[in-house]
Amino acid sequence: MKKIGVLTSGGDAPGMNAAIRAVVRAGIYNQLEVMGISRGYAGLINGEIEKMELSSVGDIIHKGGTILKTARCDQFKTEAGRKQAINVLNVYGIEGLIVIGGDGSFQGAEKLSQDGINTIGIPGTIDNDLAYTDYTVGFDTAVNTVLDAITKIRDTSTSHEKATIIEVMGRNCGDIALYAGLAGGAESILVPEESFDIDDVCKKIVQGKSRGKLHNIIMLAEGTGNAFELQKEIFTRIGVEARVTVLGFIQRGGNPTAFDRLLASRMGAKAVEYLIGGKSGVAIGMKDNKIIHMPIQEALSEEKEFDGEMYKLTGVLSL
Ligand code: ATP
Numbered sequence: 001m002k003k004i005g006v007l008t009s010g011g012d013a014p015g016m017n018a019a020i021r022a023v024v025r026a027g028i029y030n031q032l033e034v035m036g037i038s039r040g041y042a043g044l045i046n047g048e049i050e051k052m053e054l055s056s057v058g059d060i061i062h063k064g065g066t067i068l069k070t071a072r073c074d075q076f077k078t079e080a081g082r083k084q085a086i087n088v089l090n091v092y093g094i095e096g097l098i099v100i101g102g103d104g105s106f107q108g109a110e111k112l113s114q115d116g117i118n119t120i121g122i123p124g125t126i127d128n129d130l131a132y133t134d135y136t137v138g139f140d141t142a143v144n145t146v147l148d149a150i151t152k153i154r155d156t157s158t159s160h161e162k163a164t165i166i167e168v169m170g171r172n173c174g175d176i177a178l179y180a181g182l183a184g185g186a187e188s189i190l191v192p193e194e195s196f197d198i199d200d201v202c203k204k205i206v207q208g209k210s211r212g213k214l215h216n217i218i219m220l221a222e223g224t225g226n227a228f229e230l231q232k233e234i235f236t237r238i239g240v241e242a243r244v245t246v247l248g249f250i251q252r253g254g255n256p257t258a259f260d261r262l263l264a265s266r267m268g269a270k271a272v273e274y275l276i277g278g279k280s281g282v283a284i285g286m287k288d289n290k291i292i293h294m295p296i297q298e299a300l301s302e303e304k305e306f307d308g309e310m311y312k313l314t315g316v317l318s319l
Contacts, residue, residue, distance in 0.1 A: 001118075003033040004275055005049065005094040008066040009040035009073075009101035009108070012252055013124045013138025015260035016066040019100050021057035022268025028054055030276055035094055039069045040101070041076035041108055044085045049092055061261055064141070064253045070101070076108055086115055096275040098268075100124040100137070103300055106283060110296040113281030120271040121283040121296055122264075126251060129173035131302035132294055133285030137267065140259040142169070142251045143179045149247055150184030150217060157215035163205050163234070163242040167220045167227040169251045174221040176251070178310060181219035187318045188216075190230075192223035193306035198230070202238045204318070218242065266291050 006023045008016050020036070027034035036056065038048040050056075060067055075081035089097065096118040099109040102125035109119040123130050126142035146168050157164045166186075170176040174191025181189040187208060188201045205216045220227050227244045234242050256264070267284045270291045274282055283299040285292050 001032065001095050001276055003035065003093050004096040004098065004272070005035040005037050005044075005089065005092070006052075006068070006098045007037035007040055007044060007100070008068045008070045008124065009099055009105035010070060011102060011125055012066050012070050013126045013136070014064040014141035014252070014254055015137040015256040015264040016070075016100055016124045017057075017060040017063050018256055018261045018264035019122050019124060019137055019268040020066065020068060021061055022265040023098050023272055024052045024057045025054065026269040026272040030272060032272070032276070035092060036068050040071040040073055040105070041081075041085060042071040042073035043069070044088055045073065045075055045081055047088045047091070049088070062255050064255055072104075082111060082115065085112070086117060089117060096120070096280075098122060098271045098275065102127065102136075103130060106296050106300055110281055110300075113296070118275055118278070118280040120274050120279065122267045122271055123283065123285060126176065127170050127173050128175040129171060129304060130285070130299065131304035132283060132299035133292075134287055135259075135263060137260055137264045138256070139175065140263075141254055141256045142176055143183070144257050145251050145254050146176060146180035146247060147184050149245070149250070150180060150186065153245055154184070154215055154217065157217065157243070161214050163216035163218065163240055165218045165220055165227045165230055165242050165244045167222060167244070167246040169247070170221050170223060172223040173304060174223070174306065177219040177221035178307065178314075181217075182310060182314050182317075184217065184219075185318070186217040186219045186314065188218040189311065189314050190219065190224045191221045191306070191311070194308075194311055198233050198237065202234055202240075205234070205240055206238060216242075
């Protein structure tokens with residue numbers, strides 16, 4: 001193998017730049033030519049491709065976002081679109097492709113692999129919704145961003161003696177709400193994986209008030225429901241007007257944490273190693289702090305296990 005490509009696809013995540021840097025530097029270290037493909041699969045189809053040098057990835061390890069830009073591309077979901085993408089790869093002489101993205105991007109990578117292009121996937125998404133890996137690149141940074149917000153909201157909630165609902169991202173995965181909520185000392189954490197009773201949330205507010213608690217933080221994962229509806233429901237039941245903060249896209253940005261930079265660097269270098277070793281259709285992950293790999297199909301078929309023990313701990317610690 002002489003020439004490889006790298007792209008970022010789907011939602012952006014902090015640490016994607018560190019992963020690109022690792023791919024480019026590890027590739028060049030191993031005498032490969034590395035091509036950067038802009039705007040995900042859309043850029044691949046359109047031939048938005050440039051040779052990357054060592055200096056192309058200088059000064060990016062600490063930056064959020066992705067220097068290659070990212071996109072969602074419906075055309076790539078069609079056979080004609082993928083055919084076009086393969087043509088472009090052939091024209092540029094790109095023999096292997098590293099895709100940094102979430103489950104959708106992995107499905108695209110798997111299809112390319114079936115069509116004979118060597119592909120490796122690096123999990124880049126803040127959602128941490130891929131079951132085969134303990135962590136995805138970007139999750140830890142998002143958790144820390146949310147934690148910072150909780151800390152600030154706690155100050156104002158305490159001053160005004162208010163209950164606050166904080167809605168966070170994660171799609172159908174409650175990990176951001178769980179990790180940030182537990183670390184931030186939230187009173188209630190509502191996630192799609194666990195059923196809940198609004199009466200329990202209300203009881204916590206009332207009990208907290210009666211023992212002199214000045215705030216009550218309710219974490220709501222976006223896949224669980226609507227923060228404003230929850231606010232109404234709480235008011236109807238106990239007459240408490242909770243404040244709502246929907247954190248939104250700030251969760252996607254910011255400098256990646258040390259954890260995400262390390263994860264991205266290790267995964268990026270491993271992806272290059274596997275491409276050189278002739279592997280294809282493989283997803284890189286991390287289990288028990290070891291970098292692992294498995295077929296993308298198998299990785300995507302695994303069902304995410306929610307950490308029930310951590311979830312229960314919230315109940316214990318927020319009495
Ligand atoms: P995130 O989890 O952050 O949203 P993602 O990678 O899951 O990231 P998607 O929008 O689902 O984001 O997928 C990114 C792109 O991958 C799509 O726009 C499309 O180009 C490609 N893709 C997704 N699903 C498929 C599929 N089934 N077959 C081929 N390509 C796909």
